[in-house]
Amino acid sequence: MSIRLEGLAKLYDGHPVVSDFSLELPAGELCVLLGPSGSGKSTVLRIIAGLLAADRGRVFLHGRDVSELPPQARGAGFVFQSYALFRGMTVAENVGFALAVRGVARAERRHRVEELLERVGLAGLGKRLPRQLSGGQQQRVALARALAHRPEVLLLDEPFGALDARIRTELRRSLREIQRELGIATLFVTHDQEEAFALGDRIAVMALGRLVEVGPPRELYLRPQTEFVATFLGAANLLVGEATEQGVRIGPVDFPLEHRGESEPARRRVQVLFRPEDVALLGEQEAGALPVLGTGTVESCSFAGAFEHLRLRLPPFVGVRAIAPPVPFGAGAFAVVASRPPHEARKLPLAPGDPVRVAVRRLHALAHPGLQFLLLAEPSAEGLEAVAFAGELARRTHARLAVILAGLDEATARERLGRGLGELTFRPARGGAVAAVPEAARLTGPDLVIAGAPAGRGTPLAESLLASGDHHLLVVRGPRPLPARVLVCAAVGEPGKEDVAFTGRLVRHLGAGVTVLTVLPESSPAVARAQAERFLQASARTLEPLGVATETRLGLGATEEEILAALAGGHDLLVLGVPLPKGAGEVALDGIAGRLVSRTGDAPLLVVRSFEESP
Amino acid sequence: MGARRRRGPLPGFGLSLGFTLSYLGALVLLPFAALVLRAASLTPARFWELVSAPRAVAAFQLSFGAALAAAAVNLLFGLLVAWVLERYRFPGRRLVDGLVDLPFALPTAVAGIALTALYDERGWIGAALAPLGIQVAYTRLGVAVALVFIGLPFVVRTVQPVLRDLEPALEEAAASLGAARWQTVRRVVLPELLPAAGTGVVLALARGLGEYGSVIFIAGNLPGLTEIAPLLIMIRLEEYDIAGATAIAATFLAASLLLLFAVNLLSWRQGRKAAVG
Numbered sequence: 076m077s078i079r080l081e082g083l084a085k086l087y088d089g090h091p092v093v094s095d096f097s098l099e100l101p102a103g104e105l106c107v108l109l110g111p112s113g114s115g116k117s118t119v120l121r122i123i124a125g126l127l128a129a130d131r132g133r134v135f136l137h138g139r140d141v142s143e144l145p146p147q148a149r150g151a152g153f154v155f156q157s158y159a160l161f162r163g164m165t166v167a168e169n170v171g172f173a174l175a176v177r178g179v180a181r182a183e184r185r186h187r188v189e190e191l192l193e194r195v196g197l198a199g200l201g202k203r204l205p206r207q208l209s210g211g212q213q214q215r216v217a218l219a220r221a222l223a224h225r226p227e228v229l230l231l232d233e234p235f236g237a238l239d240a241r242i243r244t245e246l247r248r249s250l251r252e253i254q255r256e257l258g259i260a261t262l263f264v265t266h267d268q269e270e271a272f273a274l275g276d277r278i279a280v281m282a283l284g285r286l287v288e289v290g291p292p293r294e295l296y297l298r299p300q301t302e303f304v305a306t307f308l309g310a311a312n313l314l315v316g317e318a319t320e321q322g323v324r325i326g327p328v329d330f331p332l333e334h335r336g337e338s339e340p341a342r343r344r345v346q347v348l349f350r351p352e353d354v355a356l357l358g359e360q361e362a363g364a365l366p367v368l369g370t371g372t373v374e375s376c377s378f379a380g381a382f383e384h385l386r387l388r389l390p391p392f393v394g395v396r397a398i399a400p401p402v403p404f405g406a407g408a409f410a411v412v413a414s415r416p417p418h419e420a421r422k423l424p425l426a427p428g429d430p431v432r433v434a435v436r437r438l439h440a441l442a443h444p445g446l447q448f449l450l451l452a453e454p455s456a457e458g459l460e461a462v463a464f465a466g467e468l469a470r471r472t473h474a475r476l477a478v479i480l481a482g483l484d485e486a487t488a489r490e491r492l493g494r495g496l497g498e499l500t501f502r503p504a505r506g507g508a509v510a511a512v513p514e515a516a517r518l519t520g521p522d523l524v525i526a527g528a529p530a531g532r533g534t535p536l537a538e539s540l541l542a543s544g545d546h547h548l549l550v551v552r553g554p555r556p557l558p559a560r561v562l563v564c565a566a567v568g569e570p571g572k573e574d575v576a577f578t579g580r581l582v583r584h585l586g587a588g589v590t591v592l593t594v595l596p597e598s599s600p601a602v603a604r605a606q607a608e609r610f611l612q613a614s615a616r617t618l619e620p621l622g623v624a625t626e627t628r629l630g631l632g633a634t635e636e637e638i639l640a641a642l643a644g645g646h647d648l649l650v651l652g653v654p655l656p657k658g659a660g661e662v663a664l665d666g667i668a669g670r671l672v673s674r675t676g677d678a679p680l681l682v683v684r685s686f687e688e689s690p
Numbered sequence: 691m692g693a694r695r696r697r698g699p700l701p702g703f704g705l706s707l708g709f710t711l712s713y714l715g716a717l718v719l720l721p722f723a724a725l726v727l728r729a730a731s732l733t734p735a736r737f738w739e740l741v742s743a744p745r746a747v748a749a750f751q752l753s754f755g756a757a758l759a760a761a762a763v764n765l766l767f768g769l770l771v772a773w774v775l776e777r778y779r780f781p782g783r784r785l786v787d788g789l790v791d792l793p794f795a796l797p798t799a800v801a802g803i804a805l806t807a808l809y810d811e812r813g814w815i816g817a818a819l820a821p822l823g824i825q826v827a828y829t830r831l832g833v834a835v836a837l838v839f840i841g842l843p844f845v846v847r848t849v850q851p852v853l854r855d856l857e858p859a860l861e862e863a864a865a866s867l868g869a870a871r872w873q874t875v876r877r878v879v880l881p882e883l884l885p886a887a888g889t890g891v892v893l894a895l896a897r898g899l900g901e902y903g904s905v906i907f908i909a910g911n912l913p914g915l916t917e918i919a920p921l922l923i924m925i926r927l928e929e930y931d932i933a934g935a936t937a938i939a940a941t942f943l944a945a946s947l948l949l950l951f952a953v954n955l956l957s958w959r960q961g962r963k964a965a966v967g
Contacts, residue, residue, distance in 0.1 A: 126862045146865040153866040159859035163881040173867035176877070217863075224868055 076138070077102045077260030078123065078228055083132035085118055085284075093118050093284045095586050095622070096132070100228075103258040105251070106289075107271040110281035111307070113495075116264045119281075120230050123262065124151045137227050152221030152259075156233040158213045160205040166192070166216050167201030173224035191219040194253060211242040218250065222257070229254065229261040235270065247273055268308055272296075280304050283470065283495065285584070296350075302445035303473055305348045306399045312354070312411050313399040315520065318345045323440060326392030328366045330438045346398070346441040351384065354413035357432040358423050365434035371411065373429045382414045385425065387433060398445070398475075398498075446474035446580065449521035449546070452483045453508055459483075459491055461527030461551035464679065466492030468525070468549075468557060472584040476500075477519045481508030509539050516544035523581075525549045530677040534669050537682060541655065542662040547577060547684055553677030558582075558648035561589045564638050565652050566685075567603075567610045573685040574652035575614045581681075583621040590646060591615070594630040594637045604629070635667055635674075642675060650681045722943070729940035732933055740937040745914050746922060750942065752830060753919040754949065757898030760837030761953075764894045765887060767838075768845020775846070776853045790847070793840045798903030805836055806908045828910030833918060836904045841894030848890035849883055856882055888957020892950055899946050 078100040085093040093115040100106050108116045121127040123134055125146035133142045141149045160169050168175075171188045179187075192198050195215040205213055214234055221229065231250075235243045251274060254261050265271055271278045272292045279289040280303070288295060288304045299305040305313055316325040323330050323345045330347070355365050371389035378384075386400070388408050397409040411433055425431060450465040452458060462483070469476040469492075476496060478488055481504035488501070500519075504511035512524065523546055528536045530552045540548050563578050565571035575591060582589055591614045593607045611627035618625040630637035642649055653668050664672060664682075672680060729737065740746065775787050793801065809816040809826035816827055826832045856879065864874040902920045909916040919942050926935035 124862075124866050126866065146862070147868050147870060149866075151866060153863065155859045155863060157857060157859050159857060159863040161860065161864075161878055161881075172864070172869070172877075176864075176867065176869040176873045220863075220867065 076100065077104070077136065078262065079135040079138075080119070080123070081133045081135070083119060083122055083129045083134070085115070085122065085127065085130050091284050093122070093129075096281075096284070096286050098279055098286060098289065100260045100262065102260055103255075104276045105254050105261040105263060105274060106277045106279055107275035108262060108264045108279050108281060109268060109271040109275075110266065112266055114281045115284035116266075116281050117232050118284075120153075120232050120262060120264050123149075123228070124153045124230055125149045126153075150224070150227045152224070152226035152229045154214070154217050154221050154229070154231040154234045156236045158205070158210075158217045160213055160216055160220070162205060164205075165201060166197065166203050166205065166208070169205065169216055170201075170219045170223055172220060177224065187223065188219075191223060194222075194256075195219045196249060209242075210238050211246060214238065214246060215249070218253070222253075222259075226259070229259050231261065231263045233265055234263075236265070236267075243270070244273075250274070278308075280307060282307075282473065287473075298439055299348065300441060301473075302346060302398065302441060305346075305441060310351050310412050310414075311399045312349050312351070312397075313346060314397055314409075315346050323347055323438070326369060328368060330366060330435070346445060348439045348441060349435050349437060351412045351414040352382075353435055353437045354387075354411060354415075355434040355436050356385070356387075356413060356415060356419070356423060356425065357434055359430060359432060361423075361432070363434060365436060368411070368433045368435055370430055370432050373425050373427050373431055374410070375427055376425060382416060383420045385413045385415070387411045387413060387431065389433060401498075446472050446523065447519055447521045448474045448476045449512070449515055449519055449524045450476060450478045451508055451512065451524065451526040451540075452478050452480055452488045453527060454482045454487075455527060455529075457527030457529050457552055459527070460554050461525055462488055462491040463493070464551045464555065464557075465525040465549075466496065468581075468585075470495050471557065472581060474522075475519075477502065477515060477521065479504050479508070479511050479515050481511065509536070509543075512540060513543035516546060521546045522577075523547045523549055525551065527551045530675075531673045533680070534664055534672045537672060538662045538664050541653075541664075541682065541684065545684065548682040550672070550680045550682070552679065555647060555677070555679055557585055558587050558646075558679065560646045561587050561648045561650060562638075562641055562646035563589055563591045563614075563650040563652075565591055565593055565610075565614065565650075566654075567593055567607050571610060571614075571652055571685070572617075574650060574683045575617055577683050578650050578681070579618045579621045579623055582618075583623050587648075588624040588626070589618055590626045590628055590641065591618075592628045592630055592638065592641050594632065594634040597631045599631070635670060638671060639674065642678065646678070648679050648681060649675055650683055652683050652685050655684045725936060725940055725943065728932070728936040732937060736933070737937050740934050741941050745917070746919075746938055748914045749917050749919040749922040749938075750945070752833060752916065753899060753942070754945065756830065756833040756837055756918070757895055757901075758949075759834045760841050760898050761891045761895040763834075763838050764841045764845050765891050768842060768890055768894075769849060769883065769887060771842070772846045772849040772853055776850055790843050794843050798840065798901065799907070801839060802836060802904035802907030805832075805839060805904065809835065809908065827908055828912075828916060830916055832908040832910070833905050833916060836908050837898040837901060840901055840904055841898050844893040844897065845887055845890035848886045848893070852883055852886040884957060888954065891957060892953050895953060896946070896950060899942075899949075 076099045078098070080096060080098045083093055083096040084091065096119055108119065110116045118127060122129045125141070125144060129142070133140055135141065136149060136151065161172065164172070167188050170191050171184045174184045174187060188201060189198070192201055195218055197212060197215055197219070200208065200212070205216060208216065235246050238246065247270065263274055275292055277289060278292050278295055280287045280295065282303050288300050295304055296308050299308065302313065305311050314325055316323040319329060321329060321331050325347065355363070357363055357367070359370070369389050371387040374386045374388045376383060376385040388410055391409055400410050400412050448465060448469055450462065452462050465476065468474070475498040478499065478501045480488060480501055485501050492499070502515060516524065521544070524540050526536060526540060528550050533550045533552065537548055537550055561578060561582055563574055565574045578589060591611055593611060595603055595607055607629055611629060615625040615627055628641065630641070651668055651671060653664065655662060771790065775783060806827055807813050809832060811817060811820050811825070811827070813827070819826060826835055860878055860882070861874050864878045869877065900920065905918055906921055909918060911917050911921060919938065923935050923939050923942070926938065
């Protein structure tokens with residue numbers, strides 16, 4: 076491996092800009108680090124070059140641990156967006172700088188400089204001053220300068236960001252050629268996906284300081300794992316459908332799916348992606364073998380060289396939620412973007428307002444369904460804490476957040492939630508805070524409802540919130556940071572698997588550790604103990620591939636006391652599995668669960684609903 | 691068709707240039723012209739006699755020598771102070787930053803008296819230096835000390851903004867290319883600062899040449915030994931020797947102009963050379 080990064084983390088003023096970032100680059104690879112502005116990609120690059128010290132994690136270049144070395148000793152070539160050429164020096168002196176400071180003899184220096192200038196296409200311009208060159212030429216000088224000392228790795232920080240499109244394309248081609256010839260491992264930072272596709276052997280997508288996905292451009296485009304990558308790379312139609320035995324149901328149509336992503340028991344919803352070019356448009360009479368989504372109308376169409384781009388409007392389907400392209404809330408329809416080549420456009424000319432049947436050629440199910448949170452925002456002290464907690468949680472888990480404003484105005488809620496949230500919608504509570512939840516839950520289909528309740532008195536609220544849909548519930552009871560150590564109290568068997576699986580989906584973004592606890596009566600037979608041990612091991616095997624550090628513990632004794640003792644031992648989120656019937660309906664938290672709700676102080680409590688076996 | 695004269699986008703060029711030139715002419719050039727005219731009324735032989743008198747030559751030597759030495763010291767310390775103020779964060783930084791301007795604000799006579807009190811044999815510093823055989827007050831060294839004091843802000847204030855705006859990427863680039871810290875400072879940072887530092891030195895030098903108030907207190911003013919040229923001109927005027935005063939003044943003016951020009955040229959060249967290394 077030419078570059079190996081292990082668990083890099085960096086905080087600025089207590090805010091994480093890079094968290095748990097690991098990546099490996101084999102020799103000769105050009106990897107593009109792609110992400111929106113502020114996602115921490117430049118920070119990663121600067122950490123590799125030694126221009127910035129990481130708070131955690133290690134950097135290996137060619138197997139050598141350089142984490143503690145100064146930039147001078149790392150042997151990395153760095154190209155800056157601003158070129159950072161030395162103004163007072165000529166082009167040749169700039170390029171020869173790295174050799175001059177190493178005391179290389181003048182003649183050898185001149186020879187190497189000429190060779191480098193020729194390579195970047197600037198032969199004969201060595202005597203000029205940087206300001207006498209164009210921007211593109213200046214960046215070529217910077218590239219040559221960064222290569223002079225034969226660095227082991229090349230790092231480029233948005234190098235073509237300040238240049239116009241034509242020069243960018245030229246420079247990209249030169250860079251790619253030079254990089255291939257030298258066979259030097261290269262990490263290229265950009266926010267421009269066209270650039271990423273054009274250059275990268277692989278693309279690593281970053282968001283909010285984390286590595287979201289990494290893979291060859293084609294793979295990331297066709298088979299993204301996450302909602303973020305699906306919508307960030309290229310145009311996307313992203314819907315949430317109902318999972319069926321064979322595949323996924325969207326409206327009236329059953330789509331078969333080849334592979335179903337992570338196996339999750341009782342997974343009810345599945346996110347599916349189809350690209351604009353996967354949409355087939357059919358005339359009203361036209362027959363076809365493709366599954367038809369429905370009949371819509373053309374909203375707009377535009378011509379862009381090789382393709383015609385269309386936006387279509389379809390009537391809503393029950394149980395289907397659109398994520399992309401976004402439609403205004405309450406539009407009562409969903410939109411599909413499509414593109415088609417000219418020969419298809421000639422066969423079936425379409426203008427805005429025309430009816431058209433929409434079929435889908437290819438459908439991809441995302442492995443990791445995005446999370447949807449529903450937040451009950453109330454002005455009470457615990458309510459406000461819940462808002463802040465939900466904001467932080469949604470930010471870290473890339474979850475979509477719908478907020479019910481129950482006595483809290485939108486500006487205050489926004490301020491408490493903080494910035495950097497992906498998708499955020501607000502709706503007023505009509506007819507009381509809790510009464511607004513079932514309606515909102517039906518519309519948004521949340522995975523998790525978040526609400527605040529005073530310590531020791533949350534049971535009735537929890538019961539009514541759990542009764543309003545088939546979501547899980549997070550109760551925030553005081554000012555707490557995001558959890559660092561999570562205690563999962565799981566019953567052995569199928570219901571416990573859901574507790575562990577959902578905890579994993581949530582916690583994998585937080586960098587928190589998990590303790591899975593199962594409690595058996597002291598008098599349990601050896602068979603039961605062995606079964607519990609197997610369950611705990613399976614839990615660890617489920618969580619660890621998600622990057623969640625997992626401990627397991629088998630408690631023997633009174634369930635309640637064992638849980639309370641474990642919680643007191645430094646855990647800051649309690650996950651309780653509660654078997655409940657599927658769908659909305661009366662919920663009574665009696666027994667252990669109810670008593671734990673009132674006995675667990677002000678640590679946040681996550682109630683994970685596991686479904687009772689349907690008859 | 692007569693071609694219309696092309697105009698720049700900014701209006702009022704004629705008016706503003708006219709104003710600038712008349713302003714400069716009335717306030718700066720006119721007094722100089724009067725001075726030169728006065729001096730020109732002397733015969734060359736008489737002019738030379740006045741200017742080459744030992745007392746005058748000694749005054750010239752002291753004025754130029756002390757001003758140059760002070761400017762050199764200020765270049766060094768000015769760069770250092772500017773570096774410390776811009777690159778480090780320490781408690782009281784703002785206070786120190788404000789103190790730099792003090793020599794600007796203080797009436798020069800006050801500065802002179804304060805320095806004399808300090809460096810006099812009975813003063814705090816003077817008393818400490820006396821056992822080492824170093825006498826500051828009433829010597830040529832004292833003149834230089836006074837000029838260092840009043841000239842310090844010039845270099846600091848010209849270098850500071852340049853240092854503040856210096857792109858961090860330049861130093862990072864140098865580091866990633868393998869330059870040690872001192873190499874980065876010498877080859878990358880200093881060349882960027884030198885033009886500004888040069889300007890500061892020229893300003894400090896100009897101020898040092900013309901300085902009068904603070905120097906006459908600490909210098910002791912022994913003719914031919916610690917008497918500066920501006921003071922000699924004053925003395926000549928007080929003796930109603932207008933011709934003597936103008937001759938010395940005109941020579942002083944010409945020499946100052948030459949010197950400032952030369953220093954400007956040097957700093958410009960040096961900036962270029964240091965970058966190339």
